[in-house]
Amino acid sequence: MSTTANRPGAGNSVNLSQQLLLAMPGKVSGNLANTVIYVCEHTEHGALGLVINRPTDLTVGALLKRIDLDLSLEIGPVQDLPVYFGGPVQTDRGFVLHAPVGGYSSSIQLGDVALTTSRDVLQDVAQGKGPAQLLVTLGYAGWGAGQLESEMSQNAWLNVDATNDILFSTPSENLYEVALAQLGIDPLMLAGDAGHA
Template sequence: MSAVEQQVETPERIDLSKQLLVAMPGMVTGSLAGTVIYVCEHNENGALGVVINRPTDMTIGDLLQRIELELTLDLEEQQRAVFFGGPVQTDRGFVLHAPAGSYSSSIALGEMALTTSRDVLQDVAGGKGPEQVLIALGYAGWGAGQLEDEMSQNAWLNVEADAKILFELPATERYHAALAQLGIDPAMLSMAAGHA
């Protein structure tokens, strides 16, 4: 059976790439509870995303100095937070940015990209990086079928990603803003979701 025939027979698998996942209260626990995740890649092998609403105590300036990059970035940009991107490879940096540019080690996401290479950080340190940047340590990952299973259990809501939510809103407002795109008031969410 060809891959095309197989895809036709399994229409329940939807591609969540370039969408936001919003953790449902009481359904997602541990380090991903209360998170909004930008899904960078989702295919039959699994999914990879970056948490966009969990700033850490580390600043961009701190991170760039730790990796010994010379800073000519303005002070306000240096003070922006580095985010907890997820529980996988928390010692590794992931840069979600727009415009996509031509950096090595990038996953193209339309007008955005996820880059893991040092060259994007060198540009950021020099004040000539992409216009919009979210730097995270670690990522959220799912094995084959795992995210689909969690979606079927109502653990996550999904909504089209909005650059304003990703890059402009304060981190504390991103969860509510993602839900608002779905027309949902967070106060209306039950701690225990069920199936109708």
């Protein structure tokens, strides 16, 4: 497994799709401060990612009931999983990051996981036959053309390879530290006011 901390600059474009972005203390503010974001798509037109370390008070079971899906008795512990704040854009829209990849009507394959925005994946979850691993968010984080590259060049984000273990098995409160550890960085080493030599 390779881990990278890329710093794209002018003329050096790095595709951050399927990477985790870690907000640098003091560099990223507002809704995205202290976040870990899974980058679903990064092209010359911009980027789309999901915040994966901000659980809300809403559970998957409560969300399914809210959208009028009857829960099967087979759903088990999935109903108690949190729904995450995926980002400040379209917070009324659901996004399901899941593995293994399924054949849902609006799935985008992202390596060995998929992103689905259609109701059919939630119908399967409610019936106890949904994906074995999933993460549900409301909203997403988005960047316009060149915006993420600019933020990366200003050291606002670190990036590291995403793994299914990090995405689906690591408790949200430990995600930042676990992802940093892949880079060999202790969170205490990060200072929001670090300068440049």
